[in-house]
Amino acid sequence: MTASKLMSFLDEENAQLKAEGRLVKLRLLETAQKPVSVIDGKKVVNLTSNNYLDLADHPNLKKAAKDAIDRWGVGTAAVRPIIGTMTIHDDLEKKIAKFKGTEASVVFQSGFTVNVACCQSLMSSEKDLLISDELNHASIIDGARLAKAQRKVCRHKDMKHLKELLEGPESRAARRKMIVTDGVFSMDGDVAPLPEIVALAEKYEAFVMVDDAHASGVMGPNGRGTPSFFNLTDKVQIQIGTLSKAIAAIGGYVAGSQSLRDYLISVGRPFTFSSSHPPSVTATCSAAIDILLNEPQRIEKLWENAKLFKEGLKKLGFDTGASETPITPVIVGDTAKAQKFSARLFEEGVFALSICYPIVARGRDRLRTIVTSGHTPKDLEFALEKFGKVGRELGIVK
Numbered sequence: 449m450t451a452s453k454l455m456s457f458l459d460e461e462n463a464q465l466k467a468e469g470r471l472v473k474l475r476l477l478e479t480a481q482k483p484v485s486v487i488d489g490k491k492v493v494n495l496t497s498n499n500y501l502d503l504a505d506h507p508n509l510k511k512a513a514k515d516a517i518d519r520w521g522v523g524t525a526a527v528r529p530i531i532g533t534m535t536i537h538d539d540l541e542k543k544i545a546k547f548k549g550t551e552a553s554v555v556f557q558s559g560f561t562v563n564v565a566c567c568q569s570l571m572s573s574e575k576d577l578l579i580s581d582e583l584n585h586a587s588i589i590d591g592a593r594l595a596k597a598q599r600k601v602c603r604h605k606d607m608k609h610l611k612e613l614l615e616g617p618e619s620r621a622a623r624r625k626m627i628v629t630d631g632v633f634s635m636d637g638d639v640a641p642l643p644e645i646v647a648l649a650e651k652y653e654a655f656v657m658v659d660d661a662h663a664s665g666v667m668g669p670n671g672r673g674t675p676s677f678f679n680l681t682d683k684v685q686i687q688i689g690t691l692s693k694a695i696a697a698i699g700g701y702v703a704g705s706q707s708l709r710d711y712l713i714s715v716g717r718p719f720t721f722s723s724s725h726p727p728s729v730t731a732t733c734s735a736a737i738d739i740l741l742n743e744p745q746r747i748e749k750l751w752e753n754a755k756l757f758k759e760g761l762k763k764l765g766f767d768t769g770a771s772e773t774p775i776t777p778v779i780v781g782d783t784a785k786a787q788k789f790s791a792r793l794f795e796e797g798v799f800a801l802s803i804c805y806p807i808v809a810r811g812r813d814r815l816r817t818i819v820t821s822g823h824t825p826k827d828l829e830f831a832l833e834k835f836g837k838v839g840r841e842l843g844i845v846k
């Protein structure tokens with residue numbers, strides 16, 4: 449039998465995915481990630497990146513990356529605990545800790561790997577209990593699967609359910625308990641009720657891990673994230689952030705106590721077994737944090753744009769769900785219609801990706817939009833006009 453015959457199941461699997469509308473075709477970005485980009489040969493208002501603060505093409509970040517290459521070379525060729533930690537990596541971790549108001553921080557290769565590492569390493573025994581919101585990110589779900597702990601899924605932001613889980617037999621018997629939540633939920637743009645979560649955590653002696661991938665650079669003073677927004681920095685033991693969204697480079701970090709850092713750099717598997725960031729990435733992240741500190745007006749502009757766009761969508765009659773942040777879903781309800789909506793908008797010069805079942809619940813198929821601080825009022829008005837036009841054409845709004 450030939451090797452290709454052995455792999456023919458892939459054709460069947462792909463045909464199945466295609467039938468379900470889940471076979472991915474990659475779009476090609478022909479410019480930097482910009483508020484108005486060229487995608488597959490077409491100039492479009494780009495409402496689909498996580499480039500919240502328009503830093504992906506910022507001259508300071510590009511210069512920092514180039515200078516770092518000249519000084520440090522292009523890569524580390526080692527994992528962090530062997531000889532993959534340069535002083536530039538250590539400096540960035542100190543800077544992140546200071547920014548987040550914690551004793552220490554550790555940078556991982558991505559937000560995905562830091563979530564996996566924390567869930568797996570901190571919840572290492574059957575005697576532990578991990579409680580996770582049902583809409584948490586895939587990396588938390590996968591991390592929880594790798595953890596040896598008992599796992600409970602809490603209904604989305606349902607504090608009565610969280611209390612029940614914390615009072616349940618698994619919780620009473622547990623050696624350690626960790627509550628994990630996204631700070632800002634990535635598909636709906638709603639915010640975790642951290643004050644209530646923290647109050648329950650304290651009462652039932654659980655610790656709290658908040659994944660602020662979509663809140664870093666977006667919420668709280670200078671974009672410090674949701675614990676800072678709610679004035680709960682001292683009560684959230686584990687703050688996760690990503691360097692791949694607002695920070696516009698790549699990476700993830702955990703900010704917390706020195707002992708948390710000591711532990712994770714010793715046992716975090718992605719940290720131990722996967723190589724460290726090229727110094728250009730590290731330098732880019734550091735320059736981005738300087739911008740958060742020095743140009744808070746970018747964050748103000750982001751929120752102004754989010755308000756303008758969200759209000760415009762509502763005025764047109766669209767259902768924007770529970771969004772409270774620059775992530776604004778436009779709920780369509782059925783997969784074919786959501787895909788058609790996205791395709792027609794693209795023809796009209798607006799890129800807003802459809803997100804469908806099974807990524808979101810059935811009947812909640814949507815376009816997911818994210819404005820950035822770099823969009824001009826003209827870009828957003830153009831996009832709103834097209835949303836209205838195509839929305840009426842497809843009978844989504846009147």
Ligand SMILES: *Cc1c(COP(=O)(O)O)cnc(C)c1O
Pocket residue numbers: 558559560561563585587630634659661662690691692693698699700
């Ligand atoms: C994007 C995202 C991640 C993953 O971050 P990367 O740095 O892209 O790996 C983790 N958690 C949440 C909530 C996210 O939205």
